[in-house]
Amino acid sequence: MAFSPLVDELVESLRCLPGVGQKTAQRMAFHLLERGRSGGVRLAGALGNAMDGVRRCESCQNFSDTETCGICENPGRNNGTLCVVESPSDLLAIEQSGDYRGGYFVLMGHLSPIDGVGPEEIGVERLINRVVHQGVSEVILATNPTVEGEATAHYIADRLDGKDVLITRLAHGIPVGGELGYVDGFTLTHAFRGRKPLSE
Amino acid sequence: MAFSPLVDELVESLRCLPGVGQKTAQRMAFHLLERGRSGGVRLAGALGNAMDGVRRCESCQNFSDTETCGICENPGRNNGTLCVVESPSDLLAIEQSGDYRGGYFVLMGHLSPIDGVGPEEIGVERLINRVVHQGVSEVILATNPTVEGEATAHYIADRLDGKDVLITRLAHGIPVGGELGYVDGFTLTHAFRGRKPLSE
Known part of the structure; x- marks a missing residue:
């Protein structure tokens, strides 16, 4: 290699980021070294702190300090309602829509027997408790x-059966602002089945 | 924000990487926290060491520890020949072709008066020395x-004029393995002008 050990190690380490290959890692390393040293120092600190300090919330399994x-x-949130999501980014999307004020439960994945992810790995017992x-x-x-998401939802619904709790699923339908011509057949079928009287 | 200060700071810091916006930074942060903690720790260390320890070579301006x-x-290299490149990644590309065994001079940019980059910033004096x-x-x-690259080359050639040194420029022409139909007109013109007898 033409470079110094420190640069080589930086390029190699950057490849642990998702979607970053050899060329992108090089570009990132050179960018940081040439024009972004302060950003690099800040990133090093933030990474160290986060890898060390971030754990899972005891109650909802989301990332937490x-x-x-x-x-x-948060006492202002209605913990009588629980929204079960697969990942923190799903939670973030719901939070950013700003309408939902209940609690969450983050599965951190979905059931996937082929990858060795069963009910224990996604914390179904903790959810039921x-x-x-x-x-x-x-x-x-x-x-x-998705297939896995639906399977996970059905499994959880089965496990909650008879527990005196209302189980709901988000509505499927045409995205707001979407064009009918570009909507796939399954979604259209769901939208037809879920149609509502205009007066509602 | 829905997340903890440590996660927020990590997402914000990741945005200093080139081509990484809010969504990508989030995906990277969640990936590291969920599945790549050891990689994250290694990256934090490599970043800290590189930002702190990597400087510019006194002789060629390339990154060096x-x-x-x-x-x-390297005593095995012929320092009588000097290849002037714009960036460390250009140097790397030439090194990987494996044929060139002379020295380098890395400008770390090109002349660009509009961005305040003059001959001093790219080290032309050091090169002439x-x-x-x-x-x-x-x-x-x-x-x-490119326009800036050509301008920089011409400026350096002017400055080296009368210094008893042979000044050469890489050949322009059709890329090996390329198809004529996809080669642009300027390149074809260069290729025609630079044509050689087959016996050479």
Whole structure:
């Protein structure tokens, strides 16, 4: 290699980032060394702190600096409703829509027996415990509308059966602002089945 | 924000990487926290060390851990020939082709008066000093074939005029393995002008 050990190690380390190959890692390393040293120092610190300090919330499994995360501890939120999502980015998308004010449960994945991810790995027991012992009245299953997401939702619904809790699923339909011509057939079928009277 | 201060700071810091916006930074942060903690710790260390320890080679201006870089100190290389490139990645591309065994001079940019980059910023004086005092017999101008690259090459050639050194420029022509139908007109013109007898 033409470069110094420090640069080589930096390029190699950058490849742990998702979607970053050899060329991109090189470009990133050179950019930081040429024009972004202060950003690089800040990133090094933030990475060290986060890798060391971020854990999972005891209550909802989301990333948190403390034992219980800010959402679970917020007294202004209605913890009688629980929204089950697959990942922190799903939670973020819902939070940014700004309408939902209940609690969350983050599975950090979906059921995938082929990858060795079973109910234990995604914390289904913890979810059921929370539902039973904390007086949850509604569980909104907001897993992704993929095969794995649907399977996970159905599994959780089965496990919650008979637990005196309302189980709901996010509505499928045409995205707001979308054009009918570009919507796939499955979504259109769902939209037809879920049609509502205009007066509602 | 829905997340903890540590995660927020990590996402914000990742945005200093080139081509990384809010969404990508989030994806990278979640990936590292979920599945790549050891990689994250390694990256934090590598970043800290590189930002702190990497400097510019006294002789060729390339990135180096030491005062003089490995290429400049390599006694097996012919320092009578000097290849002038714009960036470390250009140097790397030439090194990987494996054929060139001379020295380098890395400008770390090109002349660009509008951005305040003049001859001083790219180290033209240092280059001339090296040519004059170290018995360089050939300077290969391997700046990029862009307007700025050509201007930089011409400026350096002007400054080296009368210094008893052969000044050459990389050949323009059809890329090996390329198809004529996809080659642009300027390149074809260069290829025609630079045509050679088959017996050579």
